[in-house]
Amino acid sequence: MVKVDFSSNVNPLGISTLALETIQKNAFSLSTIYPDTECKALRKSLSDYLKDEIDDEWICVGNGATELIHRFAQTFIRNKALIPFPTFCEYELASERTGANIVFIPLSDLALDPDTIIEKAKNSDAIFLCNPNNPTGLMCNTKLIEKIIESVDNSTKILVDESYIELSDYSPRMHTMTSRIKEFDNLIVLRSMTKSFGLAGLRIGYIICNPNLIKRLSSNQISWNVNGFAQAAGIASLQNLNHLEQSRVLIRKERSFMQEAIKKRTNTFIPHTSDVNYFLIYLENKRSTELRDLILARNGVLVRDCSTFMGMGVKYVRVAVKTHLENLCLIDALESVDN
Ligand SMILES: Cc1ncc(COP(=O)(O)O)c(C=O)c1O
Missing domain, CATH: 3.90.1150.10 (Aspartate Aminotransferase, domain 1)
Known part of the structure:
Protein backbone atom coordinates (compact mmCIF):
# COMPACT_ATOMS: atom_id res chain seq x y z
CA MET A 1 0.00 0.00 0.00
CA LEU A 13 1.44 21.91 -0.91
CA GLY A 14 -1.33 20.62 -3.20
CA ILE A 15 -4.36 22.73 -4.09
CA SER A 16 -4.60 26.21 -2.52
CA THR A 17 -7.23 26.83 0.17
CA LEU A 18 -8.93 29.44 -2.01
CA ALA A 19 -9.24 27.03 -4.96
CA LEU A 20 -10.53 24.25 -2.70
CA GLU A 21 -13.11 26.50 -1.02
CA THR A 22 -14.26 27.80 -4.40
CA ILE A 23 -15.07 24.35 -5.77
CA GLN A 24 -16.60 23.23 -2.47
CA LYS A 25 -18.91 26.28 -2.34
CA ASN A 26 -19.95 25.96 -5.97
CA ALA A 27 -20.10 22.17 -6.16
CA PHE A 28 -23.80 22.06 -7.07
CA SER A 29 -23.65 24.39 -10.07
CA LEU A 30 -20.27 23.08 -11.18
CA SER A 31 -21.72 19.57 -11.20
CA THR A 32 -24.95 20.31 -12.99
CA ILE A 33 -24.13 23.04 -15.53
CA TYR A 34 -22.09 22.48 -18.68
CA PRO A 35 -18.68 24.14 -18.47
CA ASP A 36 -17.57 26.84 -20.92
CA THR A 37 -16.14 24.88 -23.84
CA GLU A 38 -13.82 27.79 -24.71
CA CYS A 39 -12.62 28.36 -21.09
CA LYS A 40 -12.98 32.13 -21.65
CA ALA A 41 -12.73 33.23 -18.02
CA LEU A 42 -9.78 30.94 -17.32
CA ARG A 43 -7.99 32.12 -20.47
CA LYS A 44 -8.53 35.73 -19.37
CA SER A 45 -7.06 34.92 -15.92
CA LEU A 46 -4.10 33.17 -17.58
CA SER A 47 -3.53 36.16 -19.84
CA ASP A 48 -3.40 38.45 -16.76
CA TYR A 49 -1.08 36.01 -14.99
CA LEU A 50 1.33 35.69 -17.91
CA LYS A 51 1.55 39.46 -18.48
CA ASP A 52 3.96 40.18 -21.38
CA GLU A 53 0.84 41.20 -23.34
CA ILE A 54 -0.25 37.67 -24.08
CA ASP A 55 -3.92 38.06 -25.00
CA ASP A 56 -6.40 35.27 -24.43
CA GLU A 57 -6.53 34.37 -28.13
CA TRP A 58 -2.92 33.26 -27.75
CA ILE A 59 -3.95 30.68 -25.12
CA CYS A 60 -5.61 27.29 -25.46
CA VAL A 61 -6.60 25.17 -22.45
CA GLY A 62 -6.60 21.38 -22.18
CA ASN A 63 -7.46 18.58 -19.80
CA GLY A 64 -3.92 18.55 -18.39
CA ALA A 65 -0.76 19.19 -20.41
CA THR A 66 -0.97 15.58 -21.62
CA GLU A 67 -4.12 16.22 -23.65
CA LEU A 68 -2.37 19.14 -25.35
CA ILE A 69 0.75 17.10 -26.18
CA HIS A 70 -1.50 14.62 -27.99
CA ARG A 71 -3.50 17.39 -29.65
CA PHE A 72 -0.27 19.07 -30.77
CA ALA A 73 0.94 15.80 -32.33
CA GLN A 74 -2.41 15.08 -33.95
CA THR A 75 -2.54 18.59 -35.44
CA PHE A 76 1.02 19.13 -36.59
CA ILE A 77 2.91 15.85 -36.94
CA ARG A 78 2.65 13.93 -40.22
CA ASN A 79 6.04 12.47 -41.14
CA LYS A 80 8.82 13.16 -38.67
CA ALA A 81 9.31 14.29 -35.06
CA LEU A 82 12.50 14.88 -33.06
CA ILE A 83 12.75 13.96 -29.39
CA PRO A 84 15.88 14.54 -27.28
CA PHE A 85 16.17 11.85 -24.59
CA PRO A 86 15.83 10.97 -21.74
CA THR A 87 12.61 12.95 -21.39
CA PHE A 88 8.89 12.73 -20.64
CA CYS A 89 7.49 9.64 -22.41
CA GLU A 90 4.24 11.20 -23.59
CA TYR A 91 5.98 12.96 -26.53
CA GLU A 92 6.90 9.58 -27.95
CA LEU A 93 3.45 8.07 -27.30
CA ALA A 94 1.70 11.01 -28.95
CA SER A 95 4.07 11.03 -31.95
CA GLU A 96 3.76 7.26 -32.38
CA ARG A 97 0.00 7.56 -32.71
CA THR A 98 0.44 9.72 -35.81
CA GLY A 99 2.53 7.01 -37.49
CA ALA A 100 5.42 9.47 -37.97
CA ASN A 101 9.08 8.56 -37.96
CA ILE A 102 10.55 9.52 -34.56
CA VAL A 103 14.19 10.56 -34.37
CA PHE A 104 15.64 10.31 -30.85
CA ILE A 105 18.63 12.47 -30.00
CA PRO A 106 20.59 11.76 -26.81
CA LEU A 107 21.29 14.57 -24.39
CA SER A 108 24.96 15.38 -24.09
CA ASP A 109 26.02 15.34 -20.40
CA LEU A 110 22.32 15.68 -19.55
CA ALA A 111 22.05 18.92 -21.61
CA LEU A 112 20.44 19.58 -24.99
CA ASP A 113 22.74 19.14 -27.95
CA PRO A 114 21.51 21.93 -30.25
CA ASP A 115 23.94 21.24 -33.11
CA THR A 116 22.78 17.63 -33.52
CA ILE A 117 19.14 18.68 -33.16
CA ILE A 118 19.56 21.33 -35.86
CA GLU A 119 21.42 18.88 -38.12
CA LYS A 120 18.66 16.23 -37.81
CA ALA A 121 15.75 18.67 -37.95
CA LYS A 122 15.54 18.81 -41.75
CA ASN A 123 11.96 18.02 -42.91
CA SER A 124 10.75 17.56 -39.33
CA ASP A 125 7.21 18.50 -38.43
CA ALA A 126 8.02 18.94 -34.74
CA ILE A 127 10.69 19.07 -32.06
CA PHE A 128 9.87 18.44 -28.39
CA LEU A 129 11.96 20.35 -25.84
CA CYS A 130 11.28 19.87 -22.15
CA ASN A 131 12.48 22.70 -19.91
CA PRO A 132 13.05 21.96 -17.04
CA ASN A 133 13.51 18.40 -18.20
CA ASN A 134 11.86 15.32 -16.72
CA PRO A 135 13.42 13.10 -15.32
CA THR A 136 16.74 14.97 -14.98
CA GLY A 137 15.27 17.96 -13.14
CA LEU A 138 17.64 20.30 -14.93
CA MET A 139 16.83 23.66 -16.43
CA CYS A 140 18.25 24.27 -19.87
CA ASN A 141 19.96 27.50 -20.83
CA THR A 142 17.34 29.30 -22.94
CA LYS A 143 20.12 30.36 -25.35
CA LEU A 144 20.29 26.71 -26.51
CA ILE A 145 16.55 26.67 -27.19
CA GLU A 146 16.78 30.01 -28.98
CA LYS A 147 19.61 28.70 -31.14
CA ILE A 148 17.42 25.76 -32.22
CA ILE A 149 14.41 27.96 -32.98
CA GLU A 150 16.49 30.43 -34.92
CA SER A 151 18.19 27.71 -36.97
CA VAL A 152 15.45 25.28 -37.97
CA ASP A 153 12.96 25.78 -40.76
CA ASN A 154 9.92 27.84 -39.84
CA SER A 155 7.62 24.96 -40.85
CA THR A 156 8.97 22.83 -37.97
CA LYS A 157 6.84 23.38 -34.87
CA ILE A 158 8.78 23.58 -31.63
CA LEU A 159 6.97 22.55 -28.47
CA VAL A 160 8.74 23.87 -25.36
CA ASP A 161 7.23 22.06 -22.40
CA GLU A 162 7.54 24.35 -19.35
CA SER A 163 5.31 22.24 -17.10
CA TYR A 164 7.76 22.56 -14.19
CA ILE A 165 9.15 26.05 -14.74
CA GLU A 166 7.04 27.62 -11.97
CA LEU A 167 8.34 25.02 -9.49
CA SER A 168 11.98 25.61 -10.45
CA ASP A 169 14.60 27.73 -8.66
CA TYR A 170 14.63 30.07 -11.64
CA SER A 171 12.36 33.04 -12.17
CA PRO A 172 9.73 31.80 -14.65
CA ARG A 173 9.37 35.31 -16.05
CA MET A 174 13.09 35.57 -16.83
CA HIS A 175 13.45 32.08 -18.31
CA THR A 176 10.21 31.37 -20.13
CA MET A 177 10.11 31.14 -23.91
CA THR A 178 6.77 32.99 -23.89
CA SER A 179 8.87 36.17 -23.99
CA ARG A 180 9.81 35.25 -27.61
CA ILE A 181 6.38 33.93 -28.61
CA LYS A 182 5.53 36.94 -30.80
CA GLU A 183 8.77 36.55 -32.80
CA PHE A 184 8.38 32.92 -33.84
CA ASP A 185 5.25 31.61 -35.57
CA ASN A 186 6.38 28.02 -35.00
CA LEU A 187 7.02 28.30 -31.24
CA ILE A 188 4.52 26.66 -28.87
CA VAL A 189 4.93 26.84 -25.08
CA LEU A 190 3.18 24.29 -22.87
CA ARG A 191 2.39 24.71 -19.16
CA SER A 192 0.67 22.50 -16.58
CA MET A 193 -1.48 23.90 -13.77
CA THR A 194 -1.79 20.29 -12.68
CA LYS A 195 1.85 20.48 -11.60
CA SER A 196 2.33 24.07 -10.52
CA PHE A 197 -0.97 24.60 -8.69
CA GLY A 198 -1.49 21.07 -7.33
CA LEU A 199 -4.52 20.18 -9.46
CA ALA A 200 -3.56 16.65 -10.50
CA GLY A 201 -7.08 15.23 -10.05
CA LEU A 202 -8.79 18.20 -11.69
CA ARG A 203 -6.29 18.53 -14.56
CA ILE A 204 -5.48 21.74 -16.45
CA GLY A 205 -2.78 22.41 -18.99
CA TYR A 206 -2.45 25.27 -21.45
CA ILE A 207 -0.61 26.20 -24.59
CA ILE A 208 0.62 29.65 -25.57
CA CYS A 209 1.25 30.28 -29.26
CA ASN A 210 0.30 32.30 -32.29
CA PRO A 211 -3.53 32.53 -32.77
CA ASN A 212 -3.24 30.88 -36.21
CA LEU A 213 -1.78 27.79 -34.56
CA ILE A 214 -4.37 28.01 -31.76
CA LYS A 215 -7.11 27.85 -34.43
CA ARG A 216 -5.56 24.71 -35.90
CA LEU A 217 -5.22 23.13 -32.45
CA SER A 218 -8.82 24.07 -31.61
CA SER A 219 -10.11 22.24 -34.68
CA ASN A 220 -9.03 19.00 -32.94
CA GLN A 221 -10.53 19.90 -29.55
CA ILE A 222 -13.30 17.75 -28.12
CA SER A 223 -16.13 19.94 -26.75
CA TRP A 224 -16.15 20.55 -22.97
CA ASN A 225 -12.68 19.04 -22.64
CA VAL A 226 -11.99 20.95 -19.39
CA ASN A 227 -14.64 20.34 -16.72
CA GLY A 228 -16.24 23.07 -14.59
CA PHE A 229 -14.42 22.17 -11.36
CA ALA A 230 -11.08 22.41 -13.12
CA GLN A 231 -11.90 25.80 -14.67
CA ALA A 232 -13.14 27.25 -11.36
CA ALA A 233 -10.13 25.88 -9.45
CA GLY A 234 -7.79 27.20 -12.13
CA ILE A 235 -9.18 30.74 -11.90
CA ALA A 236 -9.09 30.69 -8.08
CA SER A 237 -5.51 29.33 -8.08
CA LEU A 238 -4.40 32.31 -10.15
CA GLN A 239 -5.97 34.64 -7.56
CA ASN A 240 -3.76 33.22 -4.82
CA LEU A 241 -0.23 33.34 -6.17
C1 LIG B 1 7.36 17.28 -18.58
C2 LIG B 1 5.93 16.97 -18.37
N1 LIG B 1 5.02 17.57 -19.14
C3 LIG B 1 3.71 17.33 -18.99
C4 LIG B 1 3.25 16.44 -18.05
C5 LIG B 1 1.78 16.17 -17.92
O1 LIG B 1 1.15 17.10 -17.13
P1 LIG B 1 -0.40 17.00 -16.81
O2 LIG B 1 -0.56 16.22 -15.57
O3 LIG B 1 -0.84 18.42 -16.70
O4 LIG B 1 -1.06 16.29 -17.96
C6 LIG B 1 4.16 15.78 -17.22
C7 LIG B 1 3.68 14.83 -16.19
O5 LIG B 1 4.40 14.08 -15.60
C8 LIG B 1 5.53 16.05 -17.38
O6 LIG B 1 6.45 15.44 -16.63
Missing part, protein backbone atom coordinates in the same frame (compact mmCIF):
# COMPACT_ATOMS: atom_id res chain seq x y z
CA VAL A 2 1.30 3.47 -0.89
CA LYS A 3 1.57 5.69 2.20
CA VAL A 4 3.72 8.43 0.67
CA ASP A 5 3.94 8.85 -3.09
CA PHE A 6 7.24 10.32 -4.30
CA SER A 7 6.66 9.13 -7.86
CA SER A 8 4.44 12.01 -8.95
CA ASN A 9 5.93 15.50 -9.23
CA VAL A 10 3.16 17.91 -8.27
CA ASN A 11 3.19 21.01 -6.06
CA PRO A 12 4.08 19.69 -2.55
CA ASN A 242 1.11 33.44 -2.63
CA HIS A 243 0.46 29.70 -2.50
CA LEU A 244 2.78 29.15 -5.47
CA GLU A 245 5.42 31.39 -3.91
CA GLN A 246 5.27 29.40 -0.65
CA SER A 247 5.64 26.17 -2.61
CA ARG A 248 8.71 27.50 -4.42
CA VAL A 249 10.37 28.44 -1.12
CA LEU A 250 9.50 25.06 0.40
CA ILE A 251 10.86 23.12 -2.60
CA ARG A 252 14.24 24.87 -2.46
CA LYS A 253 14.62 24.33 1.27
CA GLU A 254 13.36 20.75 1.35
CA ARG A 255 15.27 19.60 -1.73
CA SER A 256 18.50 20.74 -0.20
CA PHE A 257 17.56 19.13 3.15
CA MET A 258 16.73 15.82 1.44
CA GLN A 259 19.90 15.74 -0.63
CA GLU A 260 22.12 16.53 2.36
CA ALA A 261 20.34 13.96 4.56
CA ILE A 262 20.65 11.22 1.91
CA LYS A 263 24.37 11.98 1.56
CA LYS A 264 24.89 11.96 5.34
CA ARG A 265 22.70 9.01 6.30
CA THR A 266 23.33 6.58 3.42
CA ASN A 267 26.38 5.29 1.54
CA THR A 268 24.95 3.73 -1.60
CA PHE A 269 22.38 6.34 -2.68
CA ILE A 270 23.78 9.30 -4.59
CA PRO A 271 21.39 12.26 -5.08
CA HIS A 272 21.83 14.29 -8.26
CA THR A 273 21.67 18.05 -8.42
CA SER A 274 18.33 19.48 -9.59
CA ASP A 275 16.63 22.82 -10.30
CA VAL A 276 13.08 21.68 -9.57
CA ASN A 277 10.66 19.81 -7.29
CA TYR A 278 12.15 16.36 -8.01
CA PHE A 279 15.59 14.82 -8.40
CA LEU A 280 17.35 11.65 -9.49
CA ILE A 281 19.05 9.25 -7.11
CA TYR A 282 21.79 6.94 -8.41
CA LEU A 283 21.74 3.50 -6.81
CA GLU A 284 25.21 2.03 -6.35
CA ASN A 285 24.13 -1.42 -5.18
CA LYS A 286 20.59 -1.92 -6.40
CA ARG A 287 18.49 -1.92 -9.52
CA SER A 288 15.73 0.67 -9.67
CA THR A 289 12.84 -1.82 -9.73
CA GLU A 290 14.37 -3.68 -6.77
CA LEU A 291 14.57 -0.51 -4.65
CA ARG A 292 11.08 0.59 -5.68
CA ASP A 293 9.52 -2.75 -4.71
CA LEU A 294 11.55 -3.06 -1.51
CA ILE A 295 10.68 0.29 0.08
CA LEU A 296 7.09 0.11 -1.11
CA ALA A 297 6.60 -3.24 0.62
CA ARG A 298 8.51 -2.30 3.79
CA ASN A 299 7.79 1.40 4.22
CA GLY A 300 4.84 2.24 1.97
CA VAL A 301 7.08 4.72 0.11
CA LEU A 302 6.73 4.84 -3.68
CA VAL A 303 9.55 6.18 -5.87
CA ARG A 304 9.68 6.43 -9.68
CA ASP A 305 11.75 3.68 -11.28
CA CYS A 306 13.58 5.42 -14.15
CA SER A 307 14.34 2.30 -16.21
CA THR A 308 11.25 3.09 -18.31
CA PHE A 309 12.85 6.37 -19.46
CA MET A 310 14.83 5.75 -22.65
CA GLY A 311 18.56 5.99 -21.96
CA MET A 312 18.36 5.99 -18.15
CA GLY A 313 19.46 2.38 -17.55
CA VAL A 314 18.49 0.45 -14.42
CA LYS A 315 20.33 2.39 -11.70
CA TYR A 316 18.20 5.50 -11.17
CA VAL A 317 15.02 6.39 -9.32
CA ARG A 318 13.35 9.80 -9.32
CA VAL A 319 11.79 11.29 -6.19
CA ALA A 320 9.51 14.29 -5.72
CA VAL A 321 10.19 16.96 -3.09
CA LYS A 322 7.30 16.92 -0.63
CA THR A 323 6.60 18.39 2.82
CA HIS A 324 9.16 17.93 5.61
CA LEU A 325 7.46 15.05 7.46
CA GLU A 326 6.85 13.17 4.22
CA ASN A 327 10.45 13.70 3.13
CA LEU A 328 11.65 12.18 6.40
CA CYS A 329 9.74 8.99 5.48
CA LEU A 330 11.77 8.70 2.27
CA ILE A 331 15.07 9.27 4.02
CA ASP A 332 14.21 6.72 6.74
CA ALA A 333 13.18 4.21 4.07
CA LEU A 334 16.42 4.68 2.11
CA GLU A 335 18.53 4.38 5.26
CA SER A 336 16.77 1.13 6.21
CA VAL A 337 17.77 -0.56 2.93
CA ASP A 338 21.22 1.01 2.49
CA ASN A 339 23.61 -1.89 1.90
